[in-house]
Amino acid sequence: MADQISLLLVVFTAAVALLHLIHRWWNNHRGTKRSNNEEVHPPPGSTGWPLIGETFSYYRSMTSNHPMKFVEDRQKRYDSDIFISHLFGGRLVVSVDPQFNKSVLQNEGRFFQAQYPKAVKALIGNYGLLSVHGDLQRKLHGIAVNLLRFERLKVDFMEEIQNLVHSTLDRWADMKEIALQNECHQMLLNLMAKQLLDLSPSKETTEICELFVHFTNAVAAIPIKIPGSTYAKGLKARKLLIRKISEMIKERRNHPQVVHTDLLSKLLEEGFLSDEIICDFILFLLLAGHDTSSRAMTFAIKFLTNCPEALNQMKEEHDAILKGKGGHKRLIWDDYKSMKFTQCVINETLRLGSFSPGVFREAKQDTKVKDCVIPKGWVVFAFMVATHLNENFHNEALTFNPWRWQLDQDVSNDTLFSPFGGGVRLCPGSHLATLELSLFLHIFITRFRWEALANDRTSYVPLPYLTKGFPIRLHYRE
């Protein structure tokens, strides 16, 4: 009996090994015949193991002190900046070529179109902005741009953000010790909940924030739908969030006499969007509008904590602004525009944090790049973080150095630095995000000094975050 089991194990192991070799060979040698019988070769690469592909190597590298190892190994192995892999549940072409990535973004709707993995689409819904194309994308993008236009930033948001940050910091001061990452998530979700759904900070917004933790974690998690998995929890959170928004829509329709000055009212007034579109659109804006900016806030404070020279320069800049206002604490647009060093800190935080690590685009036709062809229907992962952390483009790329933005104007070109994407999908929230960060840094730095309570590390998966949530102890500045 024992012999039979051993024999079975040997046969099974040999079969798996053989399958793997065949799979590898097929990955490395396949070509596609075009209609004129010319054989075209996709980029070099490997889809790794059946089903899981190269997911584990990618995760291992992106959670380590050497996040670019996954990319660097493949660049060396294939002698190419564009290679095939199997990540996020499917085969794709990974591009770390900044010129090609820029052209992918600029050619949205022509040669490429946004195509996020099925698992992400199931979370953001059929009408989350990154799922829609053509006229509907332009229409919804336009609504988002209008919501976040300069005139609104200069007046409404300027006022609203400062009120919110001051009241939140009053609460933090009472708590003395806080987990900054969670607190920033909650603060910015409160801002978006007010703008989109007219919700003031309450038990309900705290519940929404808790659901968003599961929802966001699932966006870049391994998409396994078994009960208790990160992905399954995210899908459940989506269902509950959509139910909440639907109930608000019903409530508004039942009580039209109650006046609201939020985005939801405007969308209902316009009357041409279905409830399904409105729910997915609002859910997407809630997500996009709080998650990345709140991560950026936490990272900025963490980077400054580890770089006392930059923190001192920030203190000087912000103390001078306050002094110039003769004790009047509320900032105006010109004060914001005068924060020169702060802008360098924000750029450096966006580069080193790379909060939106890459974008997904499907080739709408066979597309020649260098000496290979990306066949129609294949998805390209334009991996921005690999440009942002590349030593060839940014000297000592893993070091926080805000002064690089003062000295070397070249690094601010949008081929090498594109934290907000580009083309027709350029992030409509980029100016709001910069305003939020600047005002937050001003108020935080002028009110508090702080000490870190744990030795936190950066992980770039599922999305960039600090592994311990950056716990800090706060003290009022003398």
Ligand code: HEM
């Ligand atoms: C640090 C903060 C932020 C970063 C790094 C960021 C990054 C990005 C990137 C890279 C894209 C392009 C995705 C693609 O092309 O596939 C994008 C799209 C988008 N972002 Fe942001 N974003 C930030 C903040 C915000 C905020 C505050 C809002 C809204 C309040 C927002 C709303 C959106 C929307 C609606 C889109 C989709 C645009 C479209 O597909 O038409 N983002 N963002």
